[in-house]
Amino acid sequence: MSGSVFLNNIQFVPSLNEMRETIRDKFREKMKKITGRKEIILDPKSVGSLGLMIDITIMKECGIQKFLYLKDNLPPLEKYTNRIFFIPPKLLLIKTLTNYLQKVKKFTKKEEIERYEEIKKENHYLFLYPRKTILCDEILEEDGVYDLITVDDFDLGIIPFETDVLTLELDSDFRKYRMNDISSLYYITTSLLNLQKHVGKIPEIKWIGEKSKFVAEMLKKHQEETENQNQNQNAKKSEIDSLIIFDRKTDMITPLVTQINYEGLINEVFVIKNTYVELPAKWLDFNKEKEEKSQLEDNKEQQQPVVKTDPNKRQKYVLNSTDLLFTEIRDRNMGEVGAILNSKAKEISKEYGTRFEPNQSISSLRKFVQKLPHLQDQHFSLSVHIKMTQEILAITSKPHFSDRMENELALLAGEITDANEYIENLINKQDKIQSVFRILCLQSLILNGLKQKDFDFFRKEIVQVYGHKYIFSLYNLQKFGILKLSESKSNFPQIRKIFNLINFDFDKSDDHVYSVFSGYAPISVRIIQQAFEPGWESIKNQLFLLENSSFGTIYNVSKKELIEMEEKRKKTKVVLVFFIGGVTHAEISGLRLLEKDQGNKFHYVIATTKIIDGAYVSKSFIDPLVF
Template sequence: MKPAGRGQPPSGAAAGAGAPNAPAAAAASPYPTLSGSVINLSKMREEARRALIELLDSVKGKKVLVLDPKLSGPLGQVVEMALLKEHGVEKIYYVQSGRFSTDSRTIVYLIRPRVELAKRIAENIENHKNEGQSKEYHVFFVPRSTTICVTLLEEHGVDNVVTMGEYPLDLIPYDDDVLSLELDSSYRECFLEGDRSSLYYVARSIMKMQASFGIIPKITWKGNASRLVAEMLGRMRKEFEHELPNTSPDIDQLLIIDREVDLITPLLTQLTYEGLIDEIFGISNSFVEIDPNIIGAVAAKKDGPPVDPNRKHKVPLNSGDRVFSTLRDLNFNNVGPLLNKKAREIDEYYKQRHNNLTPPQLRDYMKKFAATQQEHLSSTTHTAVALHIQKVVRDPAFLSRLEAEVNLIGESNSIDDYIEECINKQEPLVKVLRLLCLTSLVNNGLKVKMHEFYRREIIQSYGFEHILTLDNLEQLGLLKRQEGKNTFPSVRKNLNVYSEDVNESEPKDINFAYSGYAPLSIRVIQNSFKPGWEVRDDLLGPQDRMTQTLNGSTDKLPNSTRNNVTLVYFVGGVTFAEISLLRWLSRQEGNLYGDFVVATTKLINGNSFLQSIMENMTPPPPPVQPKPSGKKK
């Protein structure tokens, strides 16, 4: 097993060109400062960091840290490598099966409670035992242990040499208004496998927020899973009673919404700048990796070896980057003009150095110098990224897909010919499945003949190993046979889901992020602020509202001059475009909605959402043909 390398918390910053005739600008922190949050989210990050340090300090001496690969990114948002070294961590590795070689006598495993990871740990320990190595093992489950993992270690006979514990890492702040549990399989586990562990984690994370920010007076839930979370909150209230502060709450209401309430939105193509970055490149733990040929040539380090030109650039995407913060929530068509405007402003600033500046003017110039250099770096990077995105969105293949989505959502027109064309061209399977699931959801299923036709075509074109994926999609209701009445036309009309009248430059409605489509999830949130909500959205699933009291009253303390704060918790995942639309709502004149903070089990797009449901099966190798012996019969 080799050191993790990329498994270590990320430390890269945005790439770009520096100011002319000036030293390179100091890189801005790749992590959000959280200074712009309407509630003190930095407190949550500090608590997670402190808990991890206490865990490491409980293991005396030098140690190596062996990580679940999927924990690397989330931990990078909580703690830096330098701090881990201060607390005895010499190296970081990923959990792998087979032989694990390390000179360290103390090994600390930090894993999600997954059976395959527990098996790998057992293998590591058994191999050390067979080789006569004596080591000290500590296994910490995140956020809690499970009976099946503990039992597995016991069955392998290694529990007697392992010290087990838990690291209760819950919601991680990814930005000023975004928190995530980063549970990759939460939708699959909850809605397909019937494992409600993620719902428990959701409820517990809400109770922890109430312990930090006060009891939330009003809770609204939408969907069956959200109802279960609300019920868990009622039971947990008794357990956490002694931890809940007797103060005015910082959060005025909580809205819990199931991904099942709106499965259409994540399958559509996002058209905001951040949404398109996620669709095209993939955003992971608030970073995006960009090929160097997109960003541009990379200069050699001044005092070190040359930078690898083949290594991808890791670009941070958060509100600490003022340029990105301005662009992220816009329809992509508005990004170019703003980048051009920013370039002109930066150019005008640099030209000031040729003027005969007085000492006070020079002092003011130098105060802004570092920040302007960083903006220059950022605008150079995002100009390159935007130019690449522009090539993609102007490609006929992208436009054809977008047209198919609009035809389906806008008028429920058939897109069978387009889907069949994608299959014949061997387009990526996940693209085909996104379109098929959209068709099924909009039409309340596929006609029996078409359902069988598509199953046959996919199996023949992509391999029989995808039968289980198709079965999973059918079980979840994403790709099913047509039955019963189609309710989508009523939903489209009653909730004003689609309109051809889209103002991308100065939006008047939330339909600017999806080419005329107004996400059902955001419509539900809008309607929850209006009277009569309880009966308006009944087609989208069950819903209810409850109140929580503090000392027998839900009244806030007087002299509260801030905007109301709503915590919106998406169970099963949320897209970046949906988050952008909530930000847009909070900026509208009159501000009916106040401020939003978004929490979720996972930040997703259509591909990652479906990939969590797909069975990752490798077809068996072809049988080995016997070689001729060379002997004559």
């Protein structure tokens, strides 16, 4: 199957296809300036997002002959070669780089002095993506290697994961987000300005939350300055009708809830990175699996050992809309996936059952043969999704998972006053600290804090069982306000009722918003649903029940122009929703399902700083020195 993540048939925002080509052209231009033999050094953990925009074919086209991963023991640089480091500005990566450059600088043997002079004359290049930071420059200076390398940045911008999903994939964004570091807000602003160079000026910007307000006002300011400088230039007609900027802190509850849509559960169980999931290699090798089964049968009587694929070997599998089966089931509740896969298996079996008869025409034979690759692709996809589903069901059927789900949903529905007994059991069993923080913080947010005795008890238990190193994590959780003492009554019962968040009797086969969390409709999706119908202004008293719920609208065109646009626009309004602080797969699915609920009057394109889940959020509060 195709590994391409970006489709050409973008219906609503065709100019998004230009973005990748612009980045590729920029890469070609940078590489063109570096003459001679080239080798590129990449970060294995971050190469995925880079590869979505600039694949290995483009790199080879630009004269890159060797690909290496950044590590402590890089081989010596070959003569007449340019070594290009293409990495994110992470402290550990920069320190690994400076260690390498210091080794280059410390040639001491007489026979190596001449070699060192050759290396100094050859170029080392450092391209930092998404942007260069002052800290990186300072580290290179302090370690005495700044003169050995040419430093530049390479802004990847907003990366299209899907036709309706864009992301900046800022790995450290949530840590910076909770620390109120506004540097990422400037980068978000720049990225949205660059996006508008492709899709046109977005006429309407709605924002909710303080960080969203900051970005919206920065966008307005930059756009006004640009317009003053280019008064005579004709503006491109916008392909996006409205931008909603959503501050994650307005709804911190949803990311902590366990996702039950198919794609969300794949992420919970396997972890999806840059649209790829790592699966056992034998799952993706039909021939090998058949060979092992055949060998097993042949050797049963002789009791000979079977040579099997290494069970620990993993292989990447792409999860995007090039996989038609995945597109059909990704947003569905997990309870419905098995029936759909069973139906697909019957369809494919029926297609394979069609046999070519000797008396049929050559044209009929050609049509039959042409169908085979498509059937093989479908069969392969079905096989992979069946195996993933079996693995997911094996996990979700266990008490460890069902108990967590039961307690989460009971807290959300107000069926229990707390999950203290469940949390205490997790601690006693020494479950993952991220899992403990996840449910503890969910309870704190729903109840608007913990009682003093509960707060003290859990803090004491966590430190005793997991160690004093987690004192800083507890401090971080308190500082951000995600774990706190109860000071006033919770607004959540009112929020739950007003926004119609809970319905355990929904029809799973009806693709409803409730399905993504098995009965809970995400607060974020409900807020976005109300943005235009009836509009936030008309429900402002209800919105003020939420944390960080200040909101507003900024217009980049006159009222008259806006009315004209509304009149000329086709039935569907294209809305770009940008989540500052991350968005979950379940929320993305929820917005897709919302389109159907709203009669396809709106099409949502989701953009974010990063795709996240509860484990990611919980881990971001743990001091990095712990890991």
